[in-house]
Amino acid sequence: MTKIEISTERASDIPMIHAVHSEAFETEAEARLVDRLRQSADPFLSLVARFGDVVVGHILFTPVHLADRGKAGLLGLAPMAVLPAFQGQGIGGQLIERGLAAARELGARGVVVLGHAAYYPRFGFRPASEFGLSNEFRAPAENFMALELVPDGLSAASGQVRYHAAFSGSA
Template sequence: MLIRTEAPADILPIDRLLKAAFETEAEANLVMKLRENGRCTLSLVACSDEGEVIGHLFFSPVTVDGQDDNWQGLAPLAVKPEFQRQGIGLALMEEAKETLAEFGYPVTVVLGHSDYYPKVGFVKASDYGLSCSWPVPDEAFMVLELIPGTLAGRNGLVEYSAEFSDV
């Protein structure tokens, strides 16, 4: 398996993957809108040995109390159904953590499954006084510090890009 940055030729395979991995087309439409509006910070794909796109994750900017500190929101993370439970999503996350930190993005947040994301280091955002702009279960909104010390004394309302309002 190869993990690499999304290339223009990956856009349609990613779209098909997202439509296969989720119950609705909302995530696929969200990624297209974010990409079209220049809100893509990092988009990685996992490819099979044959070159097929079998996994994808996407990061876009978030703000805290309206302030842009280069924090990133993860959404979505998807793996083709027939390739799930093989560690592909976790491998994508590990690569993303390293890449984001290398480029100076200090923190990422995710709204997701509380059994899955702690495997790569996410913790409840509320433990740091961070809240989500949507009414979500406390354990579902999580944060991961990529550059040590960034979360010290930081709290507030985390808001995603406007494109998320349509989801």
């Protein structure tokens, strides 16, 4: 496996993080989303995967809240990306594992993700519907998943999960 180091983002990583998302996704939308969230999300838990001096992968966690209950100590995992030439080598998996550990250290109770239903369950994610959680993006239920970071971390959570306003382009 490629020798990869995972660490919190540094200021000098910002242009490379933008490039990773631009190259991994079809449009620059996710790259721009990360830049908007950096201005306004708190916490902004941002980890990079580094190969030498080059950022080859990135994962971001920002706060989400529940429509009916407000803050519940939950983070949303989004977006994440690995440069196409580095995909399929376990780098995404390392970013998720390290990211979840950092989220737990921050005191988060759980994490939600909207993504590939075949990928995230291997890290412990289950359909968010099992916790009574729905998403605001009309995405298929199977693509919206959740993970408890502490025992019963999602037992008091239910209803619609709302992401930071930057996700709808309004912040």
